[in-house]
Amino acid sequence: MELHSAGEDAIMLYLGEETSPEVSARVQAAAEAIKPALGADLVDLVPSYASLLIIYDAMHTDHLSVAHRVRTAVAALQTRSGTEGRTVVLPVYYAAEVGEDLESLAQRAGLSTAEVIALHTGTEYRVYAIGFAPGFAYLGQVDERIAAPRLTTPRQKVPRGAVAIADRQTAVYPAVSPGGWNLIGRCPVRMFDPDTEPTMPVTVGDRVRFEPISRERFVALGGDLA
Amino acid sequence: MSFKIVQPGILSMLQDSGRRGRQHIGLTNGGPLDREAFYYCNRLLGNPEGSTTIEVSFGGMTLQAENDTFICVTGADMPLRINGEEQPLWTVLAVAAGDTISLDFAENGCRSYLGVADGFTVQPSFGSTATVMRENIGGLRGDKLHAGDHLPCAVVRKRRRYRLAAEQRPHYQDRITVRVIPGYQQHHFSRLQQRRFFSHAYTVSDRCDRMGYRLEGPAIKCAIEGILSEGICFGAIQVPADGQPIVLLNDRQTIGGYPKIGSALSLDASRLAQLRPGGTVHFAPITPHGAHNALHLAQSFARRQPLWEHRP
Numbered sequence: 001m002e003l004h005s006a007g008e009d010a011i012m013l014y015l016g017e018e019t020s021p022e023v024s025a026r027v028q029a030a031a032e033a034i035k036p037a038l039g040a041d042l043v044d045l046v047p048s049y050a051s052l053l054i055i056y057d058a059m060h061t062d063h064l065s066v067a068h069r070v071r072t073a074v075a076a077l078q079t080r081s082g083t084e085g086r087t088v089v090l091p092v093y094y095a096a097e098v099g100e101d102l103e104s105l106a107q108r109a110g111l112s113t114a115e116v117i118a119l120h121t122g123t124e125y126r127v128y129a130i131g132f133a134p135g136f137a138y139l140g141q142v143d144e145r146i147a148a149p150r151l152t153t154p155r156q157k158v159p160r161g162a163v164a165i166a167d168r169q170t171a172v173y174p175a176v177s178p179g180g181w182n183l184i185g186r187c188p189v190r191m192f193d194p195d196t197e198p199t200m201p202v203t204v205g206d207r208v209r210f211e212p213i214s215r216e217r218f219v220a221l222g223g224d225l226a
Numbered sequence: 227m228s229f230k231i232v233q234p235g236i237l238s239m240l241q242d243s244g245r246r247g248r249q250h251i252g253l254t255n256g257g258p259l260d261r262e263a264f265y266y267c268n269r270l271l272g273n274p275e276g277s278t279t280i281e282v283s284f285g286g287m288t289l290q291a292e293n294d295t296f297i298c299v300t301g302a303d304m305p306l307r308i309n310g311e312e313q314p315l316w317t318v319l320a321v322a323a324g325d326t327i328s329l330d331f332a333e334n335g336c337r338s339y340l341g342v343a344d345g346f347t348v349q350p351s352f353g354s355t356a357t358v359m360r361e362n363i364g365g366l367r368g369d370k371l372h373a374g375d376h377l378p379c380a381v382v383r384k385r386r387r388y389r390l391a392a393e394q395r396p397h398y399q400d401r402i403t404v405r406v407i408p409g410y411q412q413h414h415f416s417r418l419q420q421r422r423f424f425s426h427a428y429t430v431s432d433r434c435d436r437m438g439y440r441l442e443g444p445a446i447k448c449a450i451e452g453i454l455s456e457g458i459c460f461g462a463i464q465v466p467a468d469g470q471p472i473v474l475l476n477d478r479q480t481i482g483g484y485p486k487i488g489s490a491l492s493l494d495a496s497r498l499a500q501l502r503p504g505g506t507v508h509f510a511p512i513t514p515h516g517a518h519n520a521l522h523l524a525q526s527f528a529r530r531q532p533l534w535e536h537r538p
Contacts, residue, residue: 004409004410005407005409005410005514006407006409006410006459006462006489007407007409007459007460007461007462007489008407008461008489008491008492008514008517008518008521009459009460010459010460010489012410012456012457017454018454019454043246043247044246044247044248044249044250045250046249046250046456046457046480046481047250047457048454048455048456048457048481049454049455049456050454050456051454051456051457052457053249053456053457053458053459055247055249055459058518058521059521059522059525062515062518063514063515063518064515129455129481130250130251130252130481131249131252131455131457131479131480131481131482132252132479132480132481132482133252133360133361133479134251134252134253134361134363135251135252136252138455174252175362192251192252194351194352194363199251200251204250
């Protein structure tokens with residue numbers, strides 16, 4: 001455990017150095033323990049791969065008090081296996097028509113597109129972090145054989161629902177946005193909807209599996225091919 | 227009842243005090259770039275703290291009142307006119323239905339806050355009316371203001387006409403010092419690089435907006451190119467591979483993987499956001515303890531500022 005002052009109202013807590021389900025589970029457990037320890041002084045908790053950004057109300061407490069309470073809460077943590085949380089299944093239509101980089105990614109990997117799809121759907125991913133844009137969930141780890149670097153020139157417009165790979169991470173774009181990840185398919189489930197509760201189908205610590213669906217099924221589930 | 231936008235100017239949008247506690251689902255803060263000017267706008271009007279105002283960047287806005295109420299403009303020196311007649315800033319002014327209100331281009335500073343009695347009443351999303359264009363959330367349609375927009379507000383016929391005396395108002399200069407809490411990735415910057423950062427002047431580049439201010443100056447070298455993505459707090463100063471620091475502000479992305487040399491004090495980030503390209507920034511280190519004290523002092527100082535009633 002490593003604690004640092006991050007700003008006038010923020011403390012950064014590091015719980016490891018690598019991307020792994022164990023470190024991520026520690027981040028989750030720490031977040032759960034810190035909530036009651038800080039109570040109303042807590043403004044926000046931003047979990048990521050191996051860290052937890054703790055934002056507190058600097059008008060009602062200070063970094064010394066927060067650091068003390070965080071240390072005490074985290075020191076008392078039980079180790080966890082990293083298998084808690086829900087498993088969410090997301091349907092994906094994998095095809096060149098909606099996954100512009102599917103073929104080039106397969107070519108570079110020396111695999112057929114069917115093998116790329118099998119590897120992508122054959123892994124259970126963990127939600128390591130949410131951020132960058134509302135509802136953007138970073139899922140890992142992608143099988144090394146289909147890991148692919150970001151595009152040298154990001155696209156101006158990636159459609160909502162695009163399923164993509166960057167290095168050993170994968171994600172479903174929650175909204176139309178610029179993006180440099182490799183597109184391999186599209187998911188009809190909305191990853192962020194301000195008008196529903198909860199606004200997201202997943203939360204940090206959940207497991208995600210992708211399930212291949214046909215074009216017809218994709219359209220029937222409300223998917224947009226445009 | 228409402229105010230109608232005749233000309234939105236370069237960039238005008240609704241802002242309240244910002245979205246708090248939603249960074250874990252990827253929603254950034256939004257909110258006023260200059261918290262001090264925003265605070266005084268609502269305080270002078272007798273509004274609850276954090277009421278929704280229009281943040282006007284650079285100026286050039288014209289709007290029409292469609293009901294009687296009171297307005298107040300704080301922040302940059304944008305010449306304010308009501309029906310063509312010049313009016314004072316940092317002062318509560320009566321407007322009548324049909325009046326035309328215009329804000330010209332700023333001479334000093336670049337962000338102003340135009341508030342009305344009781345604030346503009348728009349529906350909050352995720353607990354705030356703050357407009358974040360990048361997320362398409364808050365304000366009207368998640369967007370900046372456009373000609374023809376109607377901003378709902380109450381009819382108000384009585385309000386005390388407070389003003390802030392000239393000597394109480396901030397003076398926006400084109401050279402500022404930003405206090406920085408040295409950060410958690412500080413050890414990746416050698417002592418020489420840290421000294422370089424704190425001892426040279428940096429210039430505000432053209433790439434400055436609500437997300438962050440990119441500065442230009444002596445390049446700061448970091449021992450690492452990136453880190454595992456992690457949460458980014460307000461004011462964090464990222465140093466990408468080119469060594470040119472970026473001070474991340476209200477609309478920053480919520481997580482990221484560039485190393486950070488520290489975080490700017492919010493009080494100084496407000497002043498930074500009043501700078502235009504070409505403005506000069508010096509950085510000075512401050513301890514977390516010093517930052518805490520500075521925040522509390524600034525808050526009690528602002529709350530204890532006497533307001534003066536003026537009689538037109």
